[in-house]
Amino acid sequence: MRIALGITYNGQAYQGWQSQPSGNTVQDHLEAALSRFAASPLSTICAGRTDAGVHGLMQVVHFDAPVERTEASWVRGTNTFLPKDIAVQWARSVPDAFHSRACATSRRYGYALLQSPVRPSVEHGRVGWVFQPLDLQAMERAVQYLLGEHDFSSFRAAGCQAKSPVKTLYAINIGRSAQRASASRDGVPSCYWRFDFQGSAFLHHMIRNIMGCLVVIGQGTKPPEWMQEVLDARSRETAAPTFSPDGLYFLGPQYDAHWGLPSEAISFDWFA
Structure with missing residues (x-):
């Protein structure tokens, strides 16, 4: 029986998604919990790997289960053995033809950014600055x-490790919360920004490198047209430094409706 899971996690404490010798990755903890619940070794394949410090609001994985359990049991049983900052949100039985990575039609990321003269505290690790x-x-x-x-x-x-640097970006949306002039200092009003990206797939650090360029442009150091120059150069040396992973969230893959999988988790409401 092939099972698909929707996973959410706070990435602050982990060395990214992909399994490492240290055992301190989201995949390592998930597979350990699944194996304990199923009383049999299990390995998973995810829709999109995330870096150290990056969060997941809808990571999707699949695996071939060696035992039969109800969908609700896969959720509750696995969560029993997971750290408190990783949780299975849903489980679905899927056909053997389903593949969490290959069947995704697009992937979505969001970046939360605090604009403030004072660094974040409560939001530390959850927003860029x-x-x-x-x-x-x-x-x-x-x-x-x-x-x-x-x-x-x-x-x-x-x-x-991507085979090709050619990708397709379908949409990039930028929003801003109301600016708080009363919280400003030195003429800098405080507010939160949200950047949403949807594309066919993403290269390693691609979103964080785009964010670095957007911040440089947003601050007036470079004009908007500079983004075209960076793109045309096809050289990492021309772009801005890689931006912080703190505010980056994997919002998950999208699939054709016939797979019957959820596209959002309750944590999306918190991120909004």
């Missing part, structure tokens, strides 16, 4: 150069 004001219109102009199919080599980490 800038202490200079950002220009929404400049950033919205800049992202237009990234939409569509492109060679994203300029936004690719040196250790990226």
